[in-house]
Amino acid sequence: xxxxxxxxxxxxxxxxxxxxxxxxxxxxxxxxxxxxxxxxxxxxxxxxxxxxxxxxxxxxxxxxxxxxxxxxxxxxxxxxxxxxxxxxxxxxxxxxxxxxxxxxxxxxxxxxxxxxxxxxxxx
Numbered sequence: 001x002x003x004x005x006x007x008x009x010x011x012x013x014x015x016x017x018x019x020x021x022x023x024x025x026x027x028x029x030x031x032x033x034x035x036x037x038x039x040x041x042x043x044x045x046x047x048x049x050x051x052x053x054x055x056x057x058x059x060x061x062x063x064x065x066x067x068x069x070x071x072x073x074x075x076x077x078x079x080x081x082x083x084x085x086x087x088x089x090x091x092x093x094x095x096x097x098x099x100x101x102x103x104x105x106x107x108x109x110x111x112x113x114x115x116x117x118x119x120x121x122x123x
Contacts, residue, residue: 031096032063033062034061034107035105036056038054038055038056043105053103062091086114087113087115087116088113088115090110090113091109108122
């Protein structure tokens with residue numbers, strides 16, 4: 001697995017490395033990981049850990065998508081909705097680009113599509 005930091009531009013083309021905070025944050029769905037990348041705060045509250053490493057929501061999402069694909073040597077096959085790549089995407093319960101950051105942890109995947117096939121649909 002390739003490793004890096006969300007602020008690290010990574011290889012030519014600027015694909016950031018995968019952020020461990022995105023994959024190790026507790027809770028289901030992408031909300032907790034994106035929240036911790038954006039705020040660097042624990043879900044239960046408290047001071048930010050390494051506050052200089054916060055990123056905006058767009059960068060956190062990029063880390064979950066292209067960054068994750070890059071970390072797993074799959075950037076040519078996955079990570080973005082691009083012709084010729086697997087259609088992997090989620091439909092979230094809210095627009096994480098428009099809500100207050102405090103609302104992001106409760107965001108869940110309502111629909112999950114992997115390689116063009118629906119693999120999860122919330123009740």
